[in-house]
Every structure is written in C-alpha cells, then in structure tokens.
Amino acid sequence: MSAAGIDIGGANLKGARDDGLVVTRPFPLWREHDGLPQAVEELLAALQPFDRLAVTMTGELCDCYANKEEGVLHILASVEEAAETTPNVWLIDGGLSSIEMARAEPLRAAAANWHALATWAAGLEGNGDSLLVDVGSTTTDIIRLVAAAPNCGGLTDTERLRSGELVYTGVRRTPVCSILEEADLGGKASPLAAEHFATTLDIWLLLGELSEDPACLST
Amino acid sequence: MSAAGIDIGGANLKGARDDGLVVTRPFPLWREHDGLPQAVEELLAALQPFDRLAVTMTGELCDCYANKEEGVLHILASVEEAAETTPNVWLIDGGLSSIEMARAEPLRAAAANWHALATWAAGLEGNGDSLLVDVGSTTTDIIRLVAAAPNCGGLTDTERLRSGELVYTGVRRTPVCSILEEADLGGKASPLAAEHFATTLDIWLLLGELSEDPACLST
Known part of the structure; x- marks a missing residue:
C-alpha cells in the first residue's frame, strides 16, 4: 500500500508520495477554476502509482468562489473527478477523514494544510x-x-x-504596498503607489538573492 | 471650430467636447492593450463631430508596458491610428504641444492629465x-x-x-491591505490578508454609500 497527498492552493498544486517523490506545478486557480479537474488529473498522473490519496487545500479562498464553502465543494468535486480512488480529506479539527464528512461541513476542510503539516511535524x-x-x-x-x-x-x-x-507575508506574492508605507529614495521618503506592480519576489530580485526569470511576466 | 479632448487612463477612457458632451467607458488597458486603437476609435466616434483633438494620459504606467516611454509611444500610436485628425498632446512642462514633440520626449507626456486640469481650473x-x-x-x-x-x-x-x-488612494481601486494594517473585528484587532480581495469600492459598499452592482465581479 502506497499513499499520495495533494494540496490544492490558489496559485500552486503540490503532491507528494510516501517514498519521497514530490511534484509541484503553478496553477492560477483564481483565473482558471474550470480547468482544475484537468490540472489535478495531470498532477495525479505524475504521482502514479499509489493506492491511497489524501487532500488538503487553501485554494477555496480564491475570489473566483462566492464563499469558502463553494470553494471547498468545487475543489473536492474536481479531485473526485480527476482521481481513480476516493480521496480522504484533512479536517482542521478531525484529521484525516472521509470525503463525505468534508462535504457535510466544508469549512472544516478549508485552509487545513498547515494543520496537517504541523501534526506530522509534531510527531517526528x-x-x-x-x-x-x-x-x-x-x-x-x-x-x-x-x-x-x-x-x-x-x-x-x-x-x-x-x-x-x-x-500574511510570503516570498513571492505579497504586494510591496501592503508591507511598506514609504521607501527611502535617494535619502528622501517617498510614499508608494498602491498598485500590484511589485511583490516580495521583486524585493529578492533587487537584493540579488534571486536571479531574473525572463518568462515570469505576471505581478 | 470645435475641439475634443481625451484622456487615456489605465482603467478608463474619457472624452469631452467643448460644448459640454462627456463620454467615459471602462477599458482595462493593462489586460487588453492590443485593443486600444479600436477602443479609442469608438470613444472618438461618440465625440463626433469635432475639428481639433487633444490627448492626455496616465495609462502609460500600466505593467503591460516595459517602461513609461514604451507606454506613451504605444498610446500615441493608438490615438493616431484611431483619429482622423492629428492630435495635440499635453506636455507636463509645455502645455498643449505637437505629437512630434511628445514622441521625441515621451516622458513629458506621461501622467500629465492632472496638470492640464489644474491649468484649466486655475484660469477660471x-x-x-x-x-x-x-x-x-x-x-x-x-x-x-x-x-x-x-x-x-x-x-x-x-x-x-x-x-x-x-x-495614492482613490474611491474604487485602492487595495484595502495597502491602507490598513489591521481591522477591529468584534472588538479584537485582526491583521488583514495581503490580497487584492477588497478595494476602497468595497468599503463604500459596506458603509451603504454605494449600492451593489451584481455585474461588477472584478477586484
């Protein structure tokens, strides 16, 4: 019996198998949620073979969904459509549970991936x-x-x-205007443009800690 | 001789004729800059008839352009393609000028619309x-x-x-996370999600100062 786990985020899909195989792919769920079943199918194909499947998520908070319940239900339906085996779902207050329990109370499955990680890490x-x-x-x-x-x-x-x-700060997607009110430009304080022009990823680029990816044009 | 003026913004196209006719239309330049000539043509058609045409802009700062020079030149080319008459361009330090002058030093035409308004208002x-x-x-x-x-x-x-x-604060597009670090939720301070989920427009909706537009789904 081998097991795989997948995490459906708002910007990335991630998967791992218990022998150490790890697969990640960018997927802009908030823009293309109709394509989620297909994207999950490709993720699962890359994780084959496995017998059991577990799911966590954070993508339900994307603003393509009217609310988190709708997001959880759509993500669960997409995974069921893509998977050959019935997945289990991590519930924030119940651990690994049946998909029926998750469907009955969708909010218990919302944003639960940190809890799965913490439970696993705490047991090491x-x-x-x-x-x-x-x-x-x-x-x-x-x-x-x-x-x-x-x-x-x-x-x-x-x-x-x-x-x-x-x-709510990460290494890629955090808008600079949400963490800084003004910047020192040539010795003078300058307020920032409240636009999504620059994110924390650009900070690391400017500091020389990351190299530029010419194909990465989104902000 | 009648005159029309247009302003090419990043989110809206605006036009006015000297007899008081005003036309505005939303146009997401940062997403559809290839469609700008067509959109300007429709704007100008709604302003007909007029003999002279003047242009201001702020749309050159959209992140579909590599820099502001490229943005100004693309906007000028789009207006020229759409217009039957050669437009004049407002320069930040030169007032109404020829399009050749604007093309020679594009940055003088960048973000000059506030200056045209201020010059006009100051003369009243x-x-x-x-x-x-x-x-x-x-x-x-x-x-x-x-x-x-x-x-x-x-x-x-x-x-x-x-x-x-x-x-850098307006009534529609400003992300809430750029102007507020935390909110009072039921008497407890709660930091905000650094996402583009809510803008100042949502604030006015929640305060009841604006009514909801079911067709407006973008953030």
Missing part, C-alpha cells in the same frame, strides 16, 4: 517542544508544537491572523 | 488662490492654484508622491 522524533515556521509564497505559518501535537491559538484564518500564527 | 474666474482636489478611482490630486496657475511641488509621479500632491 525530537520535535516534542518546537516552533514550526513554514514560509510560503503568500503566507508564513508560525506554530508551537508541544508534547508531540500542534498547540494552536486559533484554527480559522481569522483566528490565526489574530493570534499571529498566520502571518 | 475666482480660482486665483485655491486648492484643487480631484478624487479619482485610483488616486487623489491635491494641487495649489496661485495667481491663476498651478503651483506644484513636483511634476513627475515620484516627485508628487513625495510632496503629497499625489495621494
């Missing part, structure tokens, strides 16, 4: 009392692990923003 | 010493008018941001 030897820091493209998770389990100040995005365990 | 009777405040969809201009002329602390966007005469 030597991680008994630790701090888990996961810096992603869009957000950063900071989670206390105590006695081999996540010790969280909140479960939903709103609660976690308040507790400081979800920091 | 009773506006000798005044403050001109123009709140747009994306930005707000605050310009001193002294002795029937604009008295500016800067001419370029960068200079004007520094002087406070260009405030």
